[in-house]
Amino acid sequence: MDTRFTPLLLVSLIHLLSRISAHEFLLPGTSLSVEDSSDTLHSPNGAFTCGFNNISHNAFVFSIWYTSTAEKTVVWSANHLHPVYLWGSEVTLDTDGRLAVKDYNGQPVWENHVNSSSSAEQAQLLDTGNLIVKGQGDIILWQSFDSPTDTLLPNQNITAATKLISANRLLVRGNYSFRFDDEHLLTLFHDRKDISFIYWPDPNTNIWAKQRNSFQTTTIGVLDSWGHFLGSDNLTFNATDWGLGVMRRLTLDYDGNLRLYSLHKPNGRWSVTWMAFLRTCSVRGLCGMNGICVYTPRPACACAPGHEIIDQSDRSKGCRPKFNLSCDGQEIKFVKLPSTDFRGFDQNKYTVVSLRTCKKMCLEDCNCKGFFYWNGDGSCYPKSFLGGGVTSPQLTGSIYIKLPKALQVSRSSIPHSQPYGPKYVPKCGAKNNNFTVDFLDKPKTSQSGPQYLYFYGFLSVIFCVEVIFVALGYWFILRRDGKQLTGLWIADFIDSRLDRQFDKVQARTMVKLAVSCVEEDSRKRPTMENVVQMLLSVDEASGIVEQYSTS
Numbered sequence: 001m002d003t004r005f006t007p008l009l010l011v012s013l014i015h016l017l018s019r020i021s022a023h024e025f026l027l028p029g030t031s032l033s034v035e036d037s038s039d040t041l042h043s044p045n046g047a048f049t050c051g052f053n054n055i056s057h058n059a060f061v062f063s064i065w066y067t068s069t070a071e072k073t074v075v076w077s078a079n080h081l082h083p084v085y086l087w088g089s090e091v092t093l094d095t096d097g098r099l100a101v102k103d104y105n106g107q108p109v110w111e112n113h114v115n116s117s118s119s120a121e122q123a124q125l126l127d128t129g130n131l132i133v134k135g136q137g138d139i140i141l142w143q144s145f146d147s148p149t150d151t152l153l154p155n156q157n158i159t160a161a162t163k164l165i166s167a168n169r170l171l172v173r174g175n176y177s178f179r180f181d182d183e184h185l186l187t188l189f190h191d192r193k194d195i196s197f198i199y200w201p202d203p204n205t206n207i208w209a210k211q212r213n214s215f216q217t218t219t220i221g222v223l224d225s226w227g228h229f230l231g232s233d234n235l236t237f238n239a240t241d242w243g244l245g246v247m248r249r250l251t252l253d254y255d256g257n258l259r260l261y262s263l264h265k266p267n268g269r270w271s272v273t274w275m276a277f278l279r280t281c282s283v284r285g286l287c288g289m290n291g292i293c294v295y296t297p298r299p300a301c302a303c304a305p306g307h308e309i310i311d312q313s314d315r316s317k318g319c320r321p322k323f324n325l326s327c328d329g330q331e332i333k334f335v336k337l338p339s340t341d342f343r344g345f346d347q348n349k350y351t352v353v354s355l356r357t358c359k360k361m362c363l364e365d366c367n368c369k370g371f372f373y374w375n376g377d378g379s380c381y382p383k384s385f386l387g388g389g390v391t392s393p394q395l396t397g398s399i400y401i402k403l404p405k406a407l408q409v410s411r412s413s414i415p416h417s418q419p420y421g422p423k424y425v426p427k428c429g430a431k432n433n434n435f436t437v438d439f440l441d442k443p444k445t446s447q448s449g450p451q452y453l454y455f456y457g458f459l460s461v462i463f464c465v466e467v468i469f470v471a472l473g474y475w476f477i478l479r480r481d482g483k484q485l486t487g488l489w490i491a492d493f494i495d496s497r498l499d500r501q502f503d504k505v506q507a508r509t510m511v512k513l514a515v516s517c518v519e520e521d522s523r524k525r526p527t528m529e530n531v532v533q534m535l536l537s538v539d540e541a542s543g544i545v546e547q548y549s550t551s
Contacts, residue, residue: 026093026123034060034089042067045127047247048075052089055170059083062091062101062110063171064129064144066247070268075129075151075249076144079110080171093123097133097141112142129153152223152250158186158231160219164252175285175316176256183214186221186231188258188276190285190388197344199256199284199388200276223250227260227273239273248273256283284343284388288318292340292389292415302415304386305335306403318387323404327366334359334370334400335409339392341372341399345385352378359400370401391415 023042026032032051033039040051046067053063053074062078079101088104097120101110114120118135125131130153131144145156150167152158158178166174177189181198188200197203201212213234221231227239227248239248239260247263260274277283281293287301288310294302303309303319310317326332347368350358355373358380362368365382372381374397386401403409516526 024124026091028093028095028120028122031090031092032062034084034086041123041125041131043125043127043129047127048125048129050125050131052084052091053077055083058086060086060089061171064125064131066263068265068268069263069270073249073270074171075149075153076131076147077149077167077171080149080167080173082109084109093120093133095119097135099123099133099142114141116141128155130156150252154223154225154248156222158221160184164250164258166252166254166256168254174254174256176252176254176283178252178258180219180233184216184219185212185214185233186235188252188256190256192285195385195387197284199344200258203344223248223260227262229260237274241273255280256286279392281390281392286316287389288316289385289387290319290321290389291315292337292342292391294391294415302391304337304389304401305409305414306401306407323407325402325404329363331405332363332402333405334362335403335414337391337399337401337414339395339398340415341390341395341397342370342383342386343388343390345383345387346372347382347384350380353380354378358382362400362402368402370399372397372399389415 023040024044026041032041034052037051040049042049048064049067050064051062052060053065053072055061061080061083063074063080064076066073066075082103084101085104088106090102092100092102094100097112097114097116097118099112100108102108112133114133116135116139118137118139118141120141121134121136123131123133128145132140133142135141145153146162148156148158148162148164149171150164152164158164158180160180163177163179166176168174175191177191179187179189181187181189185201187198190197190199211234216232218232221229221233221235223229225244227242227246228236229238229250230236237260239246239262241262247265248261250258250260252258257280258276259272261270262273263270280286280299281295283293286299287293290304290307291309292302292304293299301309301315306323307319307321309315309319347365350361358371358373361380362371362382367384368382369386370383372383373379374381376396379397383399389399513526513531517531
């Protein structure tokens with residue numbers, strides 16, 4: 001055997017090992033440079049990479065991302081509030097455990113916080129995606145799992161001291177957070193400078209009905225390796241592909257929806273296996289103040305009549321009024337927005353009141369911006385603000401907003417969702433969703449995943465059955481009392497709580513539909529599509545006067 005090359009081979013091997021070691025550990029006194037894209041840390045299993053992430057031209061953020069995804073999927077970021085420049089920036093580790101991101105001028109823009117007298121031995125990226133700084137005796141001096149950004153990884157805890165904050169593809173913070181509230185319940189918050197409110201779980205529902213428990217002192221939630229999430233408040237949900245061996249992440253997306261993703265390793269793409277909201281417009285405040293989320297059929301943002309968009313590039317900033325509203329009731333009119341509500345900001349709730357009474361209460365209150373009225377039980381909800389607007393055929397009530405009488409409102413400015421609601425929820429991508437492109441933000445990654453098909457035709461069946469029972473029941477009562485149907489006023493069919501304020505054309509149409517639904521010849525019965533179209537056409541024809549009426 002020729003041994004002349006043994007020293008050379010030994011030197012090469014040592015150099016190779018040092019390079020491998022440099023990519024697995026960051027030692028005190030060493031650094032990672034922004035100028036070398038390969039100057040990164042890798043987890044031993046190769047699932048995660050840590051280094052500088054280029055978010056825009058000459059702007060970099062020290063981040064952790066999945067290594068093998070089709071598009072880079074960031075799960076944690078350090079200096080997302082202060083990106084660094086391309087040249088001269090670096091990440092350094094000191095002997096005291098201080099991990100610092102420094103800009104081109106050597107000034108730190110982000111540092112970790114270490115409360116220990118132990119000296120640091122190394123920084124390491126674990127197989128779990130957790131970046132740690134270890135001290136003597138394998139003591140963890142600091143870990144990224146204690147300061148999540150918008151994503152929770154398996155076996156990473158969310159506690160009272162931590163929270164998820166939504167972010168867009170540029171890692172700019174959004175308006176939503178996932179955290180424990182004052183009652184120790186895991187909740188989704190809509191946060192703005194002037195206001196903050198809970199939008200999930202629905203504040204209008206009883207938490208006991210959801211088996212949530214606020215009577216506990218422990219505040220912790222964790223997603224395990226099986227795809228099961230469990231919180232100390234009994235919040236629990238499972239991935240649809242529940243089981244081991246799947247890479248997952250729980251992310252609060254920029255649109256305010258909390259989603260659980262699973263990675264399909266063969267193509268490196270993500271699919272949604274659980275989400276807090278199946279319908280995007282259910283996220284409150286998605287379109288900002290005075291904005292309304294509508295299905296076209298894709299979710300999009302529109303302004304309430306008399307308002308204009310604040311920022312075309314970011315519809316979540318909402319809309320501003322184009323008028324000054326007086327407190328003089330003689331100068332005010334109400335404009336009706338059918339099947340629309342501004343959820344939240346209710347001043348009060350009044351039941352079994354007429355539409356006229358509800359209008360009068362709001363008209364006499366200068367702080368009332370409008371009111372939601374539900375015909376079902378005569379419920380009236382005066383609004384102090386117009387936020388969290390949504391238009392959907394599923395909403396049986398209408399919002400009435402205050403506008404100056406002098407303001408001309410065209411019918412085209414009344415937001416409408418398509419008759420059958422969303423045919424589908426667009427594909428959900430790794431960090432954001434395609435449906436937010438038009439009015440929120442561009443997606444961070446490629447778009448793939450399951451499509452959710454929504455078909456609302458069955459609602460027409462329910463409607464037909466309900467009207468049939470009402471009509472037939474009323475007919476039997478008349479027969480019992482010996483009364484004739486001829487000459488019967490249509491008003492006798494209508495709930496008295498409406499204070500005789502209804503549309504006769506709509507009432508007649510409903511009775512005709514009820515009769516046609518029980519036609520002996522099945523071929524003469526209307527299809528579900530015909531029922532919906534007939535109701536919508538008569539609603540549009542008869543609703544014009546009410547929509548533009550003043551009081």
